[in-house]
Amino acid sequence: MRAVRLHEHGDADVLQVDEIDRPDPAADELLVEVASAGVNPVDTYFRDGSYTPVDVPFTPGVDIAGTVAETGAAVDGFEAGDRVYGTGIGNGSSQGAYAEYATVPTDRVVHLPDGADLTEAGGAGVAAVTAWRALVDHADLEPAEHCLVHGGSGGVGHAAVQIGAAVSARVTTTASEEYHDALADYGAETVLDYARDDLADAVRDASDGGVDVVLDHRLDDYLQFDADVAATGARVIGIGENSPDPGFTNDGAARSKDVSYQFMSMFNTPDLRVPLRGVAHLMNVGNLSIDVAQSYDLEEAPEAQRAVMNDSFLGKLVIEP
Numbered sequence: 061m062r063a064v065r066l067h068e069h070g071d072a073d074v075l076q077v078d079e080i081d082r083p084d085p086a087a088d089e090l091l092v093e094v095a096s097a098g099v100n101p102v103d104t105y106f107r108d109g110s111y112t113p114v115d116v117p118f119t120p121g122v123d124i125a126g127t128v129a130e131t132g133a134a135v136d137g138f139e140a141g142d143r144v145y146g147t148g149i150g151n152g153s154s155q156g157a158y159a160e161y162a163t164v165p166t167d168r169v170v171h172l173p174d175g176a177d178l179t180e181a182g183g184a185g186v187a188a189v190t191a192w193r194a195l196v197d198h199a200d201l202e203p204a205e206h207c208l209v210h211g212g213s214g215g216v217g218h219a220a221v222q223i224g225a226a227v228s229a230r231v232t233t234t235a236s237e238e239y240h241d242a243l244a245d246y247g248a249e250t251v252l253d254y255a256r257d258d259l260a261d262a263v264r265d266a267s268d269g270g271v272d273v274v275l276d277h278r279l280d281d282y283l284q285f286d287a288d289v290a291a292t293g294a295r296v297i298g299i300g301e302n303s304p305d306p307g308f309t310n311d312g313a314a315r316s317k318d319v320s321y322q323f324m325s326m327f328n329t330p331d332l333r334v335p336l337r338g339v340a341h342l343m344n345v346g347n348l349s350i351d352v353a354q355s356y357d358l359e360e361a362p363e364a365q366r367a368v369m370n371d372s373f374l375g376k377l378v379i380e381p
């Protein structure tokens with residue numbers, strides 16, 4: 061089979077397509093014929109060694125969707141031909157999904173309902189599971205609450221806008237102008253350009269004076285901002301940053317409003333099958349679409365990884381082997 065592999069850590073050019081043996085599933089694993097593999101920023105961190113260095117040769121790709129080709133000896137509940145999707149592979153403890161076939165432990169994969177699309181599902185894992193964990197599990201977002209999603213056009217952002225809308229929260233999101241109509245269609249009540257000078261006032265105006273929940277993917281830009289636009293008792297969920305030194309210029313804005321902060325990694329999810337099933341349900345009933353902005357083949361993996369870090373797009377990039 062063909063698989064994208066890196067033989068040393070480095071920039072995107074270290075990714076090459078190798079012809080290798082198809083892997084055998086371990087007792088608790090599925091062998092999946094990959095239909096679609098999401099391209100995520102975290103794939104690039106495993107590639108360049110900045111997250112957790114991985115043993116080489118290594119195939120990246122944390123997200124997977126496809127069809128079961130073979131089941132391990134102890135597997136129950138899956139059989140060849142089943143459509144599945146999952147996440148949490150390709151992180152060093154297992155090889156990833158940028159390949160024609162990949163093995164997946166059964167605790168990181170669920171069945172894909174008939175109403176959900178395989179290509180979209182390949183891009184759903186990290187993005188939608190993170191959005192679900194942030195808004196549903198950590199923030200306990202409730203109907204009619206005001207929720208701010210920074211960067212609503214991103215992989216996580218566009219899933220979060222739709223999950224927020226699916227729980228009947230009142231979603232305000234920020235994005236470049238070109239994505240505003242699409243995000244309104246996805247259920248955002250208010251869409252604001254993140255570059256505007258009066259953004260904090262505009263968020264407060266849109267949310268009866270302050271937001272109850274914030275999903276923040278750029279803590280170094282927005283930690284203080286989040287406190288400034290928070291309602292009393294607000295929950296801020298932090299999932300990322302560009303530099304690792306976010307700080308307050310006035311922590312009193314947070315303290316005076318009893319703001320709670322929860323920083324999270326999707327990889328700490330106790331049972332990935334729970335949010336995966338939730339996300340699959342939303343896709344099946346039409347409450348969540350993964351917007352596939354661009355699809356690449358295996359040979360284009362370097363281009364896909366450069367694009368996920370440098371280009372502007374709505375939704376997700378996927379590799380279809």
Ligand SMILES: NC(=O)c1ccc[n+]([C@@H]2O[C@H](COP(=O)([O-])OP(=O)(O)OC[C@H]3O[C@@H](n4cnc5c(N)ncnc54)[C@H](OP(=O)(O)O)[C@@H]3O)[C@@H](O)[C@H]2O)c1
Nearest residue numbers: 101190211213214215216236254277299300324325326372
């Ligand atoms: N903790 C976790 O478990 C976890 C899980 C998933 C992702 N993450 C992290 O979360 C971040 C986002 O991931 P992603 O996959 O959604 O990335 P993505 O698809 O590249 O999205 C990033 C988004 O940020 C927007 N953006 C750029 N500058 C901005 C600004 N100043 N203010 C607000 N938004 C801005 C971009 O919009 P434009 O294109 O218009 O510039 C883009 O929509 C990454 O750092 C990733 O590593 C963490």
